[in-house]
Amino acid sequence: MKEVILSQVYQHPLISAEDLRRIIDAHHPRSFKKGELIYKRGKVLNEYLVLENGLIRSYTHNYHGDEITTDFFGQYEVVIEVLSLFQRTPLQEDLHALTDGCGWTIQYDTFQELYHTIPGLSEWGRLWMTNKLFQFKQKSIDIITQSARARYLDILTNKPQIIRHAPLKQIASFLGITDTSLSRIRKDIG
Amino acid sequence: MKEVILSQVYQHPLISAEDLRRIIDAHHPRSFKKGELIYKRGKVLNEYLVLENGLIRSYTHNYHGDEITTDFFGQYEVVIEVLSLFQRTPLQEDLHALTDGCGWTIQYDTFQELYHTIPGLSEWGRLWMTNKLFQFKQKSIDIITQSARARYLDILTNKPQIIRHAPLKQIASFLGITDTSLSRIRKDIG
DNA sequence: CCAATTTCTTGCCATAAGACAAGAACAATC
DNA sequence: GATTGTTCTTGTCTTATGGCAAGAAATTGG
Missing domain, CATH: 2.60.120.10 (Jelly Rolls)
Structure with missing residues (x-):
């Protein structure tokens, strides 16, 4: 290996x-x-x-x-x-x-x-x-240039393991938004 | 030289x-x-x-x-x-x-x-x-983490030649805001 | 398996910045 | 120095996101 x-x-x-x-x-x-x-x-x-x-x-x-x-x-x-x-x-x-x-x-x-x-x-x-x-x-x-939503979707498709393993708050701070906002984006995406 | x-x-x-x-x-x-x-x-x-x-x-x-x-x-x-x-x-x-x-x-x-x-x-x-x-x-x-205003002030103190020579619109896009917003920030600073 | 802690969701209201549009100021060119 | 185009300002209204707070859900540790 x-x-x-x-x-x-x-x-x-x-x-x-x-x-x-x-x-x-x-x-x-x-x-x-x-x-x-x-x-x-x-x-x-x-x-x-x-x-x-x-x-x-x-x-x-x-x-x-x-x-x-x-x-x-x-x-x-x-x-x-x-x-x-x-x-x-x-x-x-x-x-x-x-x-x-x-x-x-x-x-x-x-x-x-x-x-x-x-x-x-x-x-x-x-x-x-x-x-x-x-x-x-x-x-x-x-x-x-991109909305937080678009940047989240980008991670979701290109680096899904991040979404799977990192807590929402850490992903939010990486995206530059609050955990509250990311929670709403997730809800919205469905 | x-x-x-x-x-x-x-x-x-x-x-x-x-x-x-x-x-x-x-x-x-x-x-x-x-x-x-x-x-x-x-x-x-x-x-x-x-x-x-x-x-x-x-x-x-x-x-x-x-x-x-x-x-x-x-x-x-x-x-x-x-x-x-x-x-x-x-x-x-x-x-x-x-x-x-x-x-x-x-x-x-x-x-x-x-x-x-x-x-x-x-x-x-x-x-x-x-x-x-x-x-x-x-x-x-x-x-x-910083507001557009704070980032503008940062350029103003650390790279004033940019403010002197670049048109507002270019500075605005560098800061990630619109020319309108930067114009308002400038007005506000005085 | 229960208690404690962390993580996530939701509601309400506040705010920074955007979209669009009109006009003023300025600069460039002949 | 009049004309044209660019740059900047300002107004009104909209929107994405934040701040705070309460409670629900999930995870962790005895």
Whole structure:
């Protein structure tokens, strides 16, 4: 299973079979229970996690103290907060398991060494960043141009596991509305 | 001036003086007039631009055909759409000069060569991406948690040149409100 | 299996922002 | 400097969402 997941995630034309082997070998197993805090706010992130299964969310608090869910991570996704990992600053978010699950971690130092010795990996990393950047940019645009209802329907069709496992309040804060409003939207959809 | 701007922008502990020299030499001058379309939607971006002075905005259209300003770029900023440059896909936005200005461009191929031969440059690139990612993430959170008025005041204090040069309608679409609403916010502020 | 806690729904009223439209101010061009 | 188009303001009315609060439903822990 390790090979299947990781060769999928690190797929890139410039990463050779041998390079891929080195990358895979650098990952260690990690499993977690529902409710577990996987990475805690305030600490500098020292690894990241490639998710084999389970659902994780990241959240922070606004000036008012309300919890804001900033992202959800599902199967085959990379659970990371890049600012903390690559700028060596304290995590600004908590990462929290919504279900039991497991995945594969790689330490910062190991990743750095591979990043500088496997040219394909720095290309891969840049592509990954590019995609993530695009996602967040698109999210900003969607919040501006789409109704909360449309954004909910979008999650419902594209990321149904979020709807299944995350409580309404967390989905609401991710969408940028209150739990009350989301409850009404759900009622309305039927 | 070229040296001042570019050594500022490419400042990084792992970039040596010689590396910096190579990077600087790879940049070519580019100037533009107010209103000029600097990069056009539909084409694959083949270079990026480090801005010496002037103000540029990127915009796209929503499903309704309305223009949405997605970003503004000022002095010392890197004018780029990473998805197009690094994934070799057509630009999804137009980049449009709000004022006369000038800066320094570097071609994709040249950048790639430097990226893979100067280890510090791939670190620099990753840091840049990290920051940009953080900005967009923060923008999503701000749209959700702050009022349009608060976000306008934020631009007013932190990026006043935008308020000075961009027409109200473009600022409004960047904030995610209508020009009418922004006009009322301005009136209210006094 | 019951008590405690959390999550979700619903009602009522308040508010920020939108839609549309008319006109004023400003800028650009000949 | 008159004409034309663009940008900005203002008015009226509508709508999506929020704030607060009460109760129902579901989940969790002994």
